[in-house]
Amino acid sequence: MSLLAINWAEVGVKAGQFILSFSIIVVLHELGHFLPARWFKCRVEKFYLFFNPWFSLFKKKIGETEYGLGWVPFGGYVKISGMVDESMDKEQMKQPAQPWEFRSKPAWQRLIIMLGGVTVNLILGFLIYAGMLWYWGESYVPTNKFTYGIATDSLAQSIGLRDGDKVLSVDGKYIDRFNKIPLKVILEGANTIEVERDGKPISVNIPEDFAAKLIHFKTINFIDMRVPFLGVDSVADTSAAANAGILANDRIIAVNGKSTAFFHDFRKTVQSNKGKKVDMVVLRGTDTLQVAMTVPASGTIGVYNMSPKDQFEVKEISYGFLEAIPAGFKKSIETLESYWLQLKLIFSGKVNTNESLGSVISIGKMFAPQWDWMQFWSLTAFFSLVLALMNILPIPGLDGGHALFTIFEIVSGRKPSDKFMEYAQMVGMVLLLGLMAYALGLDIFRLFK
Numbered sequence: 001m002s003l004l005a006i007n008w009a010e011v012g013v014k015a016g017q018f019i020l021s022f023s024i025i026v027v028l029h030e031l032g033h034f035l036p037a038r039w040f041k042c043r044v045e046k047f048y049l050f051f052n053p054w055f056s057l058f059k060k061k062i063g064e065t066e067y068g069l070g071w072v073p074f075g076g077y078v079k080i081s082g083m084v085d086e087s088m089d090k091e092q093m094k095q096p097a098q099p100w101e102f103r104s105k106p107a108w109q110r111l112i113i114m115l116g117g118v119t120v121n122l123i124l125g126f127l128i129y130a131g132m133l134w135y136w137g138e139s140y141v142p143t144n145k146f147t148y149g150i151a152t153d154s155l156a157q158s159i160g161l162r163d164g165d166k167v168l169s170v171d172g173k174y175i176d177r178f179n180k181i182p183l184k185v186i187l188e189g190a191n192t193i194e195v196e197r198d199g200k201p202i203s204v205n206i207p208e209d210f211a212a213k214l215i216h217f218k219t220i221n222f223i224d225m226r227v228p229f230l231g232v233d234s235v236a237d238t239s240a241a242a243n244a245g246i247l248a249n250d251r252i253i254a255v256n257g258k259s260t261a262f263f264h265d266f267r268k269t270v271q272s273n274k275g276k277k278v279d280m281v282v283l284r285g286t287d288t289l290q291v292a293m294t295v296p297a298s299g300t301i302g303v304y305n306m307s308p309k310d311q312f313e314v315k316e317i318s319y320g321f322l323e324a325i326p327a328g329f330k331k332s333i334e335t336l337e338s339y340w341l342q343l344k345l346i347f348s349g350k351v352n353t354n355e356s357l358g359s360v361i362s363i364g365k366m367f368a369p370q371w372d373w374m375q376f377w378s379l380t381a382f383f384s385l386v387l388a389l390m391n392i393l394p395i396p397g398l399d400g401g402h403a404l405f406t407i408f409e410i411v412s413g414r415k416p417s418d419k420f421m422e423y424a425q426m427v428g429m430v431l432l433l434g435l436m437a438y439a440l441g442l443d444i445f446r447l448f449k
């Protein structure tokens with residue numbers, strides 16, 4: 001991949017959304033540790049957004065606490081006196097415990113401090129989802145209202161699905177929200193998809209290794225809504241389409257002689273001609289034009305379809321303030337369940353970890369190339385819940401590891417030694433930093449692959 005092919009404006013917008021999103025999540029997570037620590041009279045030495053090895057971009061001491069901004073945007077931290085944490089301050093731990101130190105507090109207080117960050121992230125995810133439902137509501141096309149059936153990729157076709165099929169059920173159960181069908185197939189191991197084809201019901205069997213193949217090829221949405229190519233809504237500036245003279249309101253009816261009545265067909269044909277010259281038939285008003293262009297290595301030419309919303313029966317759901325609360329809670333639970341099932345799928349060995357692991361680069365790519373507040377808040381809620389789930393895992397170095405040792409102390413009445421905690425923290429940090437470095441390396445490799 002050439003660095004010249006990167007749209008740096010889009011990268012900047014995505015990076016801006018990523019930094020703002022994670023700043024919100026990290027600051028509130030650390031505040032979840034900071035507040036109970038202060039309530040229980042612990043001294044908090046530092047409160048940092050991002051990490052600050054060697055130097056800080058900004059720092060100011062207020063009272064006993066130094067507040068600062070680091071330069072490595074991978075997280076943040078609070079340094080609580082007398083706590084074995086990522087700072088690995090061994091000298092402090094050699095001194096006799098002081099009343100204001102974390103280690104001198106009762107186990108139940110230490111447990112609350114440790115779980116504070118996870119608790120705040122759970123609450124944050126729920127509040128964002130509830131707020132989004134209250135403000136924007138929900139809209140979707142029910143599965144049984146897909147006028148033109150589904151669009152399929154090569155993997156979907158490999159198991160017998162076809163463009164234009166209308167999904168009736170999955171394992172005999174109708175699923176009203178179409179976006180839940182891939183999750184049911186991938187995460188719950190569905191065995192069959194029942195479709196209507198040419199007016200007849202057909203049962204399509206799903207192989208056991210299908211989920212692994214989807215994750216391998218990173219095409220979780222192996223089926224999608226089939227929508228007509230109504231016309232060019234807009235053309236991205238400096239794109240191949242713009243350079244070739246394609247205009248808004250044009251209708252591209254064929255590419256290399258293949259009909260593009262549906263946008264899926266158009267996109268698939270363009271993708272299959274990466275780096276090649278293609279000839280398009282374009283209707284502009286009453287004129288028929290022949291337009292030639294070379295498809296970039298990205299496989300996209302910068303053309304957006306007109307909204308097909310009027311072609312479908314859309315279900316709109318509005319929520320009052322009180323109605324949004326249980327709806328937001330339900331969405332939070334579904335998000336946690338879905339991600340937990342994905343983790344189980346990875347740890348089960350059914351998928352290659354190399355293909356499912358990603359770093360901040362993969363996360364940043366998930367944000368929209370234009371600033372989109374709805375998607376921004378949706379991803380922020382998602383990542384907040386994911387951070388809570390990952391942090392509660394009983395791994396040394398994470399909040400869940402500290403909580404596990406504290407629960408052991410409460411149950412057994414025996415407190416692990418400071419030396420044991422130091423070694424556990426060291427092992428945990430080495431594993432976590434190694435995993436982060438490995439994920440970052442994979443992403444960098446993918447960028448230039």
